[in-house]
Amino acid sequence: MDALVTTILLGIMQGGLYTLVGLGVTLTFGVTHILNFAHGEFITVGAYAFVLFAGALGAGLALPLALLVAGGVAAILYVVGFRRTIGNHLQGLAFSLGLLLFAEAFFVRTFTATPRSGPRIEGTVSLIGEEQLPVGRLVVIGVTIVVVVVTAFAMRRTWIGLALRACGDDEFAASTVGLPARRVGLYAFVVAGALAAVAGICIALVVPITPATGLSFLLKGFVVAIIGGLGSIEGTFVAAMMLGLLEALGTRYVEAGLTNAYGFVLMIVILLVAPAGLFNRRQVRAG
Amino acid sequence: MTAQLEVRDLAVRYGQALAVRGVSFGIERGETLAVVGANGGGKSSLGKAVARLVGSTGDVLLDGTPVPRTAVAAVGAGVVYVPEGRMVFTQLSVADNLRAGAFSVRRKHDWEARRATLYERLPRLAERASVRAGLLSGGEQQLLAIGRALMAFPSVLVLDEPSLGLSPSAVVTVTDFLREIQQEYDMTVLLLEQNAAFAAKLARRALVLELGVVREVVDAATLAEPAPVPADAESAERQ
Ligand SMILES: Nc1ncnc2c1ncn2[C@@H]1O[C@H](COP(=O)(O)OP(=O)(O)O)[C@@H](O)[C@H]1O
Ligand SMILES: [Mg+2]
Numbered sequence: 047m048d049a050l051v052t053t054i055l056l057g058i059m060q061g062g063l064y065t066l067v068g069l070g071v072t073l074t075f076g077v078t079h080i081l082n083f084a085h086g087e088f089i090t091v092g093a094y095a096f097v098l099f100a101g102a103l104g105a106g107l108a109l110p111l112a113l114l115v116a117g118g119v120a121a122i123l124y125v126v127g128f129r130r131t132i133g134n135h136l137q138g139l140a141f142s143l144g145l146l147l148f149a150e151a152f153f154v155r156t157f158t159a160t161p162r163s164g165p166r167i168e169g170t171v172s173l174i175g176e177e178q179l180p181v182g183r184l185v186v187i188g189v190t191i192v193v194v195v196v197t198a199f200a201m202r203r204t205w206i207g208l209a210l211r212a213c214g215d216d217e218f219a220a221s222t223v224g225l226p227a228r229r230v231g232l233y234a235f236v237v238a239g240a241l242a243a244v245a246g247i248c249i250a251l252v253v254p255i256t257p258a259t260g261l262s263f264l265l266k267g268f269v270v271a272i273i274g275g276l277g278s279i280e281g282t283f284v285a286a287m288m289l290g291l292l293e294a295l296g297t298r299y300v301e302a303g304l305t306n307a308y309g310f311v312l313m314i315v316i317l318l319v320a321p322a323g324l325f326n327r328r329q330v331r332a333g
Numbered sequence: 334m335t336a337q338l339e340v341r342d343l344a345v346r347y348g349q350a351l352a353v354r355g356v357s358f359g360i361e362r363g364e365t366l367a368v369v370g371a372n373g374g375g376k377s378s379l380g381k382a383v384a385r386l387v388g389s390t391g392d393v394l395l396d397g398t399p400v401p402r403t404a405v406a407a408v409g410a411g412v413v414y415v416p417e418g419r420m421v422f423t424q425l426s427v428a429d430n431l432r433a434g435a436f437s438v439r440r441k442h443d444w445e446a447r448r449a450t451l452y453e454r455l456p457r458l459a460e461r462a463s464v465r466a467g468l469l470s471g472g473e474q475q476l477l478a479i480g481r482a483l484m485a486f487p488s489v490l491v492l493d494e495p496s497l498g499l500s501p502s503a504v505v506t507v508t509d510f511l512r513e514i515q516q517e518y519d520m521t522v523l524l525l526e527q528n529a530a531f532a533a534k535l536a537r538r539a540l541v542l543e544l545g546v547v548r549e550v551v552d553a554a555t556l557a558e559p560a561p562v563p564a565d566a567e568s569a570e571r572q
Pocket of ligand 2: 373493
């Protein structure tokens with residue numbers, strides 16, 4: 047019983063991290079139709095920025111700085127690269143894959159492949175029964191829930207959120223109401239970069255980071271964005287939680303060696319049942 | 334009286350193909366000018382060029398000043414295009430569609446007041462304010478698309494085939510709605526329509542566009558008549 051609670055909490059934490067990553071994938075895809083394979087590198091950028099700034103300036107300052115660095119990197123990459131590939135899927139693919147390879151090599155060269163730890167949240171509490179729950183994981187769950195709720199609220203209530211949804215819905219219609227699609231694409235990348243950085247910081251709070259940290263989460267982020275029905279926030283959240291829980295339960299009770307396979311099985315099953323993803327309400331328009 | 338919207342020698346080119354070839358016309362303030370013609374004649378291209386949604390050569394002047402060359406700035410200058418096929422934001426609520434229409438409007442209470450007026454005029458949309466626009470009927474979506482454009486405070490409204498695919502009763506509703514808002518907001522309308530009978534209900538003058546060229550400028554009333562010889566049809570109707 048206690049082990050089940052711990053396992054479920056672990057699943058929720060993973061699900062929260064997948065949500066943060068998947069939201070970025072879905073948001074940038076929704077607005078710019080770019081599938082950014084280098085999106086995971088924003089996680090790595092955020093994680094390293096957090097660890098390095100925390101060493102020099104303390105964790106309090108490192109938090110906003112890491113968000114700023116990842117958002118800034120995303121903005122620069124959009125302006126110099128991604129923006130020019132809009133409408134040309136092969137170019138976008140080539141650019142983002144090239145960027146991924148470059149970033150991986152850059153991180154290994156600069157930071158080496160040795161795992162690094164930042165300011166970890168250590169210690170455990172016992173909430174239910176005897177089972178000890180790591181505080182760090184509980185903090186991560188809290189942070190991801192708050193960030194996801196704030197993001198969902200901002201998407202509904204703010205002008206930028208409305209712009210992102212409108213451009214994602216129909217780019218031409220958006221241009222008829224005076225929405226600058228290319229600029230809105232920039233907002234999407236900055237928001238995606240910052241969300242990925244939050245994921246990176248959360249990861250750094252509980253485990254050591256390596257240059258490959260982002261890449262492993264990217265694949266899961268893609269899976270949940272696709273299962274959720276690319277472009278849907280609710281879909282991404284639901285899919286991420288399903289994946290996180292499935293992985294945690296499968297690892298604990300079925301076979302730990304298959305952790306990375308569960309998600310892809312889930313994706314295949316769901317896409318067989320609902321080919322457009324769980325929450326894809328996009329309609330095919332005539333003409 | 335000089336034209337409020339003046340189009341001079343407008344041409345639209347897609348690669349090698351010329352969709353609009355040197356079209357010129359003027360529309361007076363508060364007037365509705367129809368552009369009619371068969372599918373592929375260049376109506377949409379003309380309308381999009383006026384609203385700066387596609388590149389063009391030639392001049393588009395609003396009150397004597399060139400309409401800026403980007404779509405964003407053109408909306409800001411008061412030239413707003415309502416797309417063919419409606420193209421509401423299907424996944425956004427009715428209220429959010431209207432809010433998105435006000436993107437170029439700085440002051441919140443301005444567009445909120447306008448939205449309130451719109452809801453009074455179209456209670457059906459008000460009732461369904463929180464419904465996803467994709468779930469509305471075709472006629473409701475057309476009203477919403479026009480309403481969305483109104484939220485940008487247009488002085489020139491470019492309507493691309495507003496009657497397309499609508500039931501006869503929905504066409505009547507849209508016609509009445511267009512008459513009312515044009516009066517109320519003193520708008521100049523460029524109406525692009527394949528349906529000549531519908532165009533005749535709203536416009537007094539019509540350009541006949543064929544293969545991107547204005548073939549003739551006619552009295553729109555003659556468009557509504559089915560007979561090939563207008564004089565005969567006119568006398569027949571009087572009897
Ligand atoms: N984006 C485009 N690219 C290439 N050709 C186009 C494009 N849009 C329209 N055309 C062509 O331009 C011509 C005029 O089209 P259009 O302006 O849509 O006419 P209409 O609205 O009267 O049906 C047609 O021959 C059409 O195939
Ligand atoms: Mg057309």
